[in-house]
Amino acid sequence: AAVQEGGFAFEAVRAPKQIKxxxxxxxxxELFADPSVIKIAxxxxYDAQVLQQHGLTIAPYDDTMLMSYVMGAGLHGHGLDELAMRYFQHKMISFDEVTGxxxxxxxxxxxxxxxxxxxAAEDADFALRLWLTLKPRLVAEHLVNVYERLERPLIPVVAAMETAGVLVDRAVLKAQSGELAKRLQILEADIHVLAGRSFNVGSPKQLGEVLFDEMGIAGGxxxxxxxxxxxxDVLEPLAEAGNEMVTKVLDWRGLSKLKSTYTDALPEQISPKTGRVHTSFSLxxxxxxxxxxxxxxxxxxPIRTEEGRAIRRAFIAAEGCELLSVDYSQIELRLAAEAAGIEALIEAFHEGQDIHALTASQVFNVPMAEMTSEIRRRAKAINFGIIYGISGFGLAKQLGISNSxxxxxxxxxxxxxxxxxxxxESTKEFARAHGxxxxxxxxxxxxxxxxxxxxARRSGAERQAINAPLxxxxxxxxxxxxxRMPDALEGAGxxxxxxxxxxxxxxxxxPVAEIDASAELIKRVMQDAxxxxxxxxxxxxxxxxxxxxWAEAH
Known part of the structure; x- marks a missing residue:
């Protein structure tokens, strides 16, 4: 531990032969609960989850990783090793050095x-040094509210979410893995026929030789x-141009990734203690x-493909419960209307209008009564594309139309x-001036x-500058x-x-009996956030x- 002027930085180390x-x-x-002593980590x-296993809770606390993140998001990493070098020119003892x-x-x-x-002592020492360095900078850069209201209070919520985990149905995953294996086998056979020989589709080197040397496909x-x-990025334009071979290769890659990442890997990631999958959320x-x-x-x-939805079907609720999925509708588009003060869109959202049909009508001068699904689809692509700074080329590729x-x-x-x-334009100007x-x-x-x-780099940064505020x-x-969710749910019983x-x-x-009440409360908390x-x-x-x-809940 390291102590300085009411601060207490810690690193948990077990030494069972020394003390139980x-x-x-x-x-x-008593120390960890003492309101007069700030605990720093x-x-x-991670530390809170370890200590929770021993019945220890921490309050009040600060997290130097989150302090760094609030001030330097997009500039550098936030690991203790990197920050010790950045601020103190000190090389930390690595985990590999002590564990091999x-x-x-x-x-x-x-x-x-x-x-x-x-x-452990070095970790505690430099966590405290960082705290003493970063705390006044948070104040000077007017970022205290972001840290204290958005980041720090989220720690116990995310820790609890990770600890809870989610149930997974092994049988559903096994069946989907078998289905994917069959489809991959068929795709691979088709690819070999088109190539005129067998080769390892998963080998970039072999694939490149087949596509660009042996088959003579342009663009290599x-x-x-x-x-x-x-x-x-190389293969997608070829597939969009109608190349059957490349289309099948991309299909093969997509299914192969789903199989290896989810249907085959998830069963191995089920905790033997809880019977659940516990992901890790990075703050x-x-x-x-x-x-x-x-x-x-x-x-x-994936949510929009049948293969992705099939994997989501494997995520299930416990006996007597259901999964409740609550999501924001078109939140970034709503925030774009807010940020830019677009009166027509703000009014349309208030009236609950079909925003894509409305923009299609206004941009393409088509009466709502004559709206077609194709015109609406184009407006939808522009609505969402614009807030990501989409270019004419990008939109052309998405809609299958000319660049002009x-x-x-x-x-x-x-x-x-x-x-x-x-x-x-004003957002890009602000970014150029302030970084x-x-x-x-x-x-x-x-x-x-x-x-x-x-x-190219500047254009990418301009797109980021437009989308990042939204x-x-x-x-x-x-x-x-x-x-706010834990207190709201607890308060409502x-x-x-x-x-x-x-x-x-x-x-x-x-619990099934609480679905309706929970849905209404959660929606209200999210809408009033x-x-x-x-x-x-x-x-x-x-x-x-x-x-x-999960698939049917969403």
Whole structure:
């Protein structure tokens, strides 16, 4: 431990031969709960989960990893090793140095006490040094509210979500794995027929040789290694141009990834203790403030494909419960209307109009009564594309139209909703001047290449500058909802348990008898999340669905 002026930084190390875990917990209990002593850790979520297993809770606390994230999102990493070097030019003892690597690696409880102590004490020491350095900077940069209202209070919510885990039906995964294996076998056979020989479809080197040398497909380019690139960016345009071979290769890759990442891997990731899959949510995973998920990544299961939905069917509720999925409807589009002050769209959202049909009508001068699904589809692509800074080329590719036609669509859209064009230009100007953009709650998202001489990098940064305030504000709103959710549910006497967050969606496990009451309360908490800090002119809308499995609930 390291102590300085009321601060207490800690790193938990077990040494059962020296003192029993129960005795240590009893000795620390009063200190960890003492309201006059701030407990400081780097990645407190992990430490809190470990201590919770021993019946210890921590309050009050600070997390130097989150402090760093709030000030430097998009600039650098936030691991303790990197920050110790960045701020103090100190190289930390690595985990590998104390536990070894490969077959020689030992578990931490077998590390000699002197080595374990040096490793843990250094962590505590530099967590405290970081706190003393970063705390005044948070104040100076006016980021205290972002840290104290959006980041720090989210720690126990996410820790509880990870601990809860989600039930997975092995039988559903096994059946889907078998189905994917059959489809992969058929695709592979088709690919071999088109190639005129057998080869390893999963080998980029072999695939490049077959596509560009043997089959003579145009568009191949060799990298520094002398091998052809077969990345998605290289192959996708060929597939869109109608090349059957490349289309089948991309289909094969997509199914192969689903099989290896989910249907085959998930059963191995079920905890023998709980019978559930426990993902890890990173609180510093994205520059915009979004959470990220890993081991396994449960935020990346496709929702729009039948294969992805089949995998989601494997995520189920416990006996007597259902999964309740509640997500924000078109939140980034609503926030774009808010940020730019687009009166026509704000009014349309208030009236509950079909926003894509409305924009199609206004941009393409088509009466609502004569609206076709194709015209609406084009408007929808522009609506969502614009807030991601889509180019004429990108829209053309998405809609299967010419670049000039796509560019004219974007011009017509921005002419009709000129407030959005003005907001986009002013946002880019702010980013060029300051190197960052802000969400409506004051979160900063750094945009490093906004003044880059390289046109491609600069264009990418400009797209990021436009989308980050919207995606970031949506992430902030979701965090506020998550932070308020435990007290709201407990206050209403409801037993809904938060299991997953997938950006704009929350997934709960809820007793069947409480579904309706839980859905109404959760929607209300989500819709009111910006208040009282932020009063939006545009209404937020949360939609709920429930079922025994995740696919049918969403």
């Amino acid at each position: 875990a129960t005795e240590l917990a009893d000795a620390l209990r 780097h990645n407190l979520k 690597t490969g077959k020689a690696r030992i578990t931490f409880d077998r590390v000699p006490l002197d080595k374990a102590l040096a490793y 380019a060799k990298g520094k290694t002398g091998a052809y690139s077969t990345s998605h 510093v995973g994205a520059a915009t403030g979004r959470l990220s998920s890993n081991d396994p990544n449960l935020q990346n299961i 036609e796509a560019a004219s669509f974007i011009r017509a859209y921005l002419d009709r909703f000129h407030e959005l064009r003005d907001w986009m 960052y953009v802000e969400t409506m709650f004051g979160r900063r998202v750094h945009v490093q290449s906004i003044n880059d001489k390289n046109g 995606q970031g504000t949506a992430a902030d709103i979701m965090k506020r909802a998550m932070i 409801l037993n809904a348990k938060l299991l997953l967050q997938v950006h704009d969606e929350l997934v709960f496990e809820v 910006p208040l009282p800090t932020l009063t939006l002119r545009v209404p937020l809308k949360a939609e709920a669905g429930h079922a025994k499995n």
